[in-house]
Amino acid sequence: MTSDDTALFFHKPNKWLNRAKDVLNKEELPSTGIEKAKDMFKGIRKQTLDSLPRGKDYLALVDNEKCIGCTQCVYFCNFASIDMISWDLMARTSQFESKKALILEDTCTGCTLCVFACPVEAITMEAKT
Incomplete structure (x- = not known):
């Protein structure tokens, strides 16, 4: 992270979020980082459970x-x-x-x-x- 990026993060959070949005392939970001983290965790958990060998045997x-x-x-x-x-x-x-x-x-x-x-x-x- 360059000094410009650091300044951007601390002083202009909306611009930082827009930059993060571009990095994430212009996906729509939720209003808070917590919501994004929860959504990501749910997706990862579902993928993990679906990929595991499930055998009642x-x-x-x-x-x-x-x-x-x-x-x-x-x-x-x-x-x-x-x-x-x-x-x-x-x-x-x-x-x-x-x-x-x-x-x-x-x-x-x-x-x-x-x-x-x-x-x-x-x-x-x-x-x-």
Whole structure:
């Protein structure tokens, strides 16, 4: 960004928006940046979900030895199919429980989002039996 662009951004926001509009192939910009961000997020989410292999024949499976309880899978699951539970009964006496991911089989769609979200590769997809 050049100094002219910086000055344009801070002192003349309407001109900056017009410039941004030109960059975005002259698409109509909403009145606020938040609206644009929401629209972009909805579009990206839909494209992501549509492109994922969705198979009712597959189910996510968690390796409790590898799971570190980071909850990334919970945040990325669009179907609320993952819960965090304590597998260690001794942990219930401490202030901080060691929780692990639990896949809820009845709502898991086999979309694989949790597999990609897991930083330690504790989740795999297995064929339903």
